Amino acid sequence: GAGVSQSPSNKVTEKGKDVELRCDPISGHTALYWYRQSLGQGLEFLIYFQGNSAPDKSGLPSDRFSAERTGGSVSTLTIQRTQQEDSAVYLCASSLRTGEMNEQYFGPGTRLTVT
Amino acid sequence: AQSVAQPEDQVNVAEGNPLTVKCTYSVSGNPYLFWYVQYPNRGLQFLLKYITGDNLVKGSYGFEAEFNKSQTSFHLKKPSALVSDSALYFCAVRDKRGAGNMLTFGGGTRLMVKP
Numbered sequence: 390g391a392g393v394s395q396s397p398s399n400k401v402t403e404k405g406k407d408v409e410l411r412c413d414p415i416s417g418h419t420a421l422y423w424y425r426q427s428l429g430q431g432l433e434f435l436i437y438f439q440g441n442s443a444p445d446k447s448g449l450p451s452d453r454f455s456a457e458r459t460g461g462s463v464s465t466l467t468i469q470r471t472q473q474e475d476s477a478v479y480l481c482a483s484s485l486r487t488g489e490m491n492e493q494y495f496g497p498g499t500r501l502t503v504t
Numbered sequence: 505a506q507s508v509a510q511p512e513d514q515v516n517v518a519e520g521n522p523l524t525v526k527c528t529y530s531v532s533g534n535p536y537l538f539w540y541v542q543y544p545n546r547g548l549q550f551l552l553k554y555i556t557g558d559n560l561v562k563g564s565y566g567f568e569a570e571f572n573k574s575q576t577s578f579h580l581k582k583p584s585a586l587v588s589d590s591a592l593y594f595c596a597v598r599d600k601r602g603a604g605n606m607l608t609f610g611g612g613t614r615l616m617v618k619p
Contacts, residue, residue: 393547420605422606422607424607424609431609431610431611431612432594432609432612433609434599434606434607434608437606445606448606480547480548482547482548484605490555491605492538492550492553493550493607494550495540495547495548495549496547497545497546497547498547
């Protein structure tokens with residue numbers, strides 16, 4: 390497709406379950422970013438990939454969060470043993486490269502609700 | 505640390521009137537600043553960016569922003585507001601951690617344009 394796509398669009402899960410969120414970046418974009426948008430914390434950076442490599446994982450809120458990217462394209466964000474405070478909209482963005490001249494293009498997000 | 509502040513949670517303006525959405529920043533070195541807009545249940549859409557050059561930056565949908573170094577501000581403006589401009593607006597600054605160029609966002613300002 391022309392833009393960044395994310396799936397699922399909505400996910401409701403029970404506390405303690407694992408969830409996987411998927412991001413499909415714009416074709417040819419080498420940089421991929423994950424952000425989280427929640428009422429209490431606003432928009433916060435989680436992790437980025439340059440190709441398949443994630444040089445900076447400092448934004449991940451806990452060791453229950455992990456992410457991978459394969460083939461320089463699709464990325465998955467995995468949250469293990471979900472907690473209620475994980476409820477948020479998870480946004481993915483991509484850009485041509487990580488340079489500051491390159492604006493990021495965002496997907497529609499995955500709304501995660503942990504009950 | 506890089507940061508941006510959006511002092512107004514909400515801005516109300518009548519259709520046809522000029523609008524301003526405020527943003528101030530705190531960075532070390534040269535700032536790289538962005539504005540994004542978020543419509544309901546949609547991802548963030550890029551509006552404009554300031555990297556270097558002219559202080560008045562023109563962007564999408566008739567929006568512009570004025571970079572003011574002495575006031576450390578990057579206010580978003582539009583000469584004549586439309587009802588369809590009603591949305592959530594985010595100011596962002598490039599985060600200089602590592603080479604990822606991830607974004608640090610302000611808290612967002614909800615713009616309400618009334619007919």
